[in-house]
Amino acid sequence: MNKKRVWGGLAVGLALTLVLAGCGGKSSDDAGKIVIGSQGSDAQIWKHIAQSQAAKDAKLNIEVKEINGGVELNNATKDGEVDVNAFQSWAYLDSYNKDSKADLAAVATTYLEPMGIYSEKVKDIKNVPDGAVVALADNPANTARGLSLLQAAGLIKLKDGFNLGTGSESDVVDNPKHLKFKLIDDTTGPRVIQDVDLVLIGNTVAMEGGLNVLKDSLFHEEISVDTKHNINVLVTTSDKQNDTGILKLGELYHNKDTQNYIEKEFGGTKVPVEKPISYLEE
Template identity: 55%
Template sequence: MRNKKHTSWWIIGIVVVILLGVGLSVGANGGFARKDEVTVGTIGPDVQIWQHIADSEQAKKAGLKIKVKSFTDPVALNRATASGEIDVNAFQSWSYLQAYNKENKKAQLAALGTTYLEPMGLYSDRYHSIKEIPDGATVAIANNPANTARGLLLLQSAGLIKLKSNFGATSGTNDIASNPKNLQFKEIDDTTGPRVLKSTDLVLIGNTIALTGHLNVLKDSIYHEKVDQSTKDNINVLATAKKNRHNKEYKKLVTLYHNKQIQQWISKKYQGTKVNVKKPLSYLK
C-alpha cells in the first residue's frame, strides 16, 4: 500500500510540474492557452505597431508575452474579443466602440485606455481643394454608424454640409439639415476606401485604412480633422470583453503603448499621423 501511495503522489507531482512549466489553462473556447500570453487583435498598419511592441525590450521588462493576430473585418474582431478568442483589440475609436456596444447588447466590450488619434481625411484624385468640389459630386462614406457620423461631421467642418442640431455619434445622412452642393453619398465598406479613390469623386477614409493604401492624411487629403476637443470621440482605445475591464495584465498594455521609446518608433514609422493621446478614460465621457 505504501508503495502504491508513493507512486500515486509521484505521478501527481509530475503532472503538476508539467502544468506549471507549460503554463496552460483551459480557454473560453475549450482549448488551451498560455496564462502568461496576451493575444492582441488588430487591423492594417497597427499590426506592425503591436508586433514591434510584442518584440520590444519594454514588453519583456513589463513581463508581457504578446501574441498579435491580424484581422481584416472590424466587426469580426470585436466579436472575437467579446467571446474571449482575442484578449484585447487595438483598432477602434471611442465612438466606434460605443456604436458596437449599442448594436451588440449581449457581447459588450469596454475600453482599457486611450492610444492615439489619427485624423480622418477627405481624399480625391480629381480635386485639389474644397473650393474645386462641384455640385452633385459623389462622396464615398463608411457604411458603419460611427464612421458615417464621423465623416459627416468632417464634411460639416469643411463647410460642405450642415447637420441637424440633434446629430449624434451614430447619426447618418438622414440627419443632414442642409446640402447646398447636393452631394451624393455612396456607402462603402471601411476597408475599401483607397481602392475606390480612382472611381469616386471624393472618399472619406480613416487614417489606419489610408495607410494601407499608402496615403498620408497630413499630406494627401484635401481636408482632414483637426486635433481638438471636438474630435475626442475619435480617439482610439484598447478594448476588451466587458468582464475583463479590470484585468491588470491587460491594463499593462496601455502603459506599454505610451512608453517613450515605443512612441518614438511609432512617430517615425507613421510620419506623425498617429498622434499619441495619453488621457484617462474619464476624458472621453
C-alpha cells in the first residue's frame, strides 16, 4: 500500500472534519454556557434564575453579563459578546432592527412592565394644567410608547395609523391642553421629575429611582391588544433562535419559583406574559 496515499487521505479527512465543524458555528450548547446580557432589575432576575435548581435540572450553565444601555446590549448580542439579552420590549427590538439593519430575533415573552405617567406637581391626571411640560424618552420606541400612553390618558389624540414603534410628536393631531414635549434620556426620568410637569418613565428605570408604577404613577399601562408591542422579550441572533438551551430560558422565566421571586422582589410591577412570539407579530 502507498503510505503517501494513506497519509494524504487522512489529512484530507481531517481537514474536511475541521471545515464541517467550522461551518456548524458555535452555539451555546457547544460552548456549554449561555451568556445573558442584561441590566438593572432584569439582571437581578436572571442571576436568581442562573442559581436556581430549575436551571441545574435543565443542565443550563447561565452567566449574566451586565451591560448598561439598550443599544449597547443589542450590539453585544449582534456581535456575539452575549448569546441572549433580556431587557427590551418587542417595539424596541423592532425599532433597533430597522435602525441598525440588524436581524435579531425574539424567542420568548417575559412580562409587561407598565410605563407610567409621574408628577410631583400634578396630583390627578384630570387636572393637568394648560401648557404643561411633558418629558418623553428620546429613543423612538419609547417616544411612541409614551405618546400612546398620553392618548390613553385622554390628554392628546394621535393620527390614525400611528406607528407604535417609531411615532413621534409630529403625529399628535389634537393637543387640547397645549402640552409641550421635552425629549430626555430615558434613564434620567426620576431625576427630572421635579423639573417638568409630567414625565413618562418605564418601570425598570422607575424602580431604580424608588418609584412603584402601581402606587406612584398618575396613570399607567394595562395589558391589552393596544399594549402588546410593549411586552418584553428574550432576544438572540437569528442563527441561534432555535438553539435548545436558549429556548429553555423562557420556560425557566415562567416557572413557579421564578415567578414567586419576581412577585416578592418587585411587588406585581412585572406582569408575567407567556405568549408565543406569533402573538406579537399579528
